[in-house]
Amino acid sequence: MPELPEVETIRRSLTPLITGKRIEDVSVYLPKAIRGRTPEELRQELMGKIIAAVDRRGKYLLLCLKEGGTLVFHLRMTGRVIFRATAEEPLAKHTTLVLDFAGGAQLRFEDPRKFGTVDLLSDHAHHAMDLLGPEPLGGKWTLDDLIKAGKTRKTCIKAVLLDQAVVAGLGNIYTDESLFRAGIYPGRPASSLSQEEWQRLYGIIQEVLAEGIEYRGTTHRDYVDGLGNAGGFQERLRVYGRSGLPCVNCGTPIRRKKLAGRGTHYCPKCQHAEREAEA
Ligand SMILES: [Zn+2]
Numbered sequence: 001m002p003e004l005p006e007v008e009t010i011r012r013s014l015t016p017l018i019t020g021k022r023i024e025d026v027s028v029y030l031p032k033a034i035r036g037r038t039p040e041e042l043r044q045e046l047m048g049k050i051i052a053a054v055d056r057r058g059k060y061l062l063l064c065l066k067e068g069g070t071l072v073f074h075l076r077m078t079g080r081v082i083f084r085a086t087a088e089e090p091l092a093k094h095t096t097l098v099l100d101f102a103g104g105a106q107l108r109f110e111d112p113r114k115f116g117t118v119d120l121l122s123d124h125a126h127h128a129m130d131l132l133g134p135e136p137l138g139g140k141w142t143l144d145d146l147i148k149a150g151k152t153r154k155t156c157i158k159a160v161l162l163d164q165a166v167v168a169g170l171g172n173i174y175t176d177e178s179l180f181r182a183g184i185y186p187g188r189p190a191s192s193l194s195q196e197e198w199q200r201l202y203g204i205i206q207e208v209l210a211e212g213i214e215y216r217g218t219t220h221r222d223y224v225d226g227l228g229n230a231g232g233f234q235e236r237l238r239v240y241g242r243s244g245l246p247c248v249n250c251g252t253p254i255r256r257k258k259l260a261g262r263g264t265h266y267c268p269k270c271q272h273a274e275r276e277a278e279a
Contacts, residue, residue, distance in 0.1 A: 002059060003212075004058065004170065004171075005212030005231075006212075006231065007058075008213050011054050012225075014107075017105075017226065019054065023101060024048075025099075029091075030096040030097070030111070033109075034118050036119065036120075042118075046099070046120070051066070057129050057132060061081060068122070071120050072118070072120075073118055078111055078221070078222040080109070080222065081107060082107070082226060082228050083106070083227060085105050094111055094112040094114065096111050097109040131165055133164060134167060135168055143198065143199055145167075147198050149165075149166040149167070151191060151193070155190060157184060157193060158179065159260035160190040161178070162260055167205070176264060177208050182201045183200075184201060184273065185271040186264050188273050211233065216229070218237065239254050239267065242254045243255060243265055247269065250267065250269050
């Protein structure tokens with residue numbers, strides 16, 4: 001599932017390709033993915049509009065329209081948003097939506113699992129994005145924000161980090177990687193973390209996300225950027241997807257277990273608070 005670094009990489013790859021382009025036509029192949037409108041209504045509202053900017057909030061990809069309004073893509077499990085310079089290439093089997101631009105280029109939303117959604121928001125519309133917590137990168141998120149959101153929670157620290165209202169954009173991959181680098185067992189009750197641990201985790205989350213963006217995201221299964229290129233951060237994963245393989249720090253086999261409803265990867269030695277937490 002694309003998380004902050006993947007959606008940010010898509011945003012960066014699309015920005016030079018579609019900014020300033022005018023939408024000439026809209027084809028919807030999966031009507032249920034369009035929120036609050038019929039395909040024809042969406043088409044009528046988008047035709048002739050110009051893409052002013054490509055933005056991101058948490059895991060949402062946003063196309064901001066010059067005339068006002070924002071087209072919001074939620075990629076969910078397997079969604080991809082891919083630019084094509086021409087319409088010649090055949091459509092992928094699981095195409096949800098295609099935007100045709102003046103000049104012949106296309107933006108295609110493909111989604112094999114079909115959980116992704118597309119929403120056209122007017123400038124003042126309410127949306128699930130309103131409930132998102134702060135963006136972890138860019139200097140607005142503080143250590144205090146994290147501690148206030150987490151320290152009274154009795155759920156495990158992993159569940160707290162996955163909660164998009166606490167901080168926007170973290171998913172399974174980058175929470176596992178962050179908790180490993182911080183040396184914190186993902187099943188620890190959030191309320192048991194010390195000030196020093198919160199501080200370490202706060203810095204490491206930003207470091208891991210920035211590195212994820214630098215390496216252009218993690219391609220575990222489906223993710224590609226706006227040009228169809230795979231990411232590179234999968235080569236740098238230290239625990240995610242490595243169950244049974246030796247820990248990069250200590251050689252102990254990495255374990256996987258279900259926590260916060262998600263398959264969670266950790267080193268039982270480096271993230272050693274497991275026994276305390278389960279006692
Ligand atoms: Zn280890």
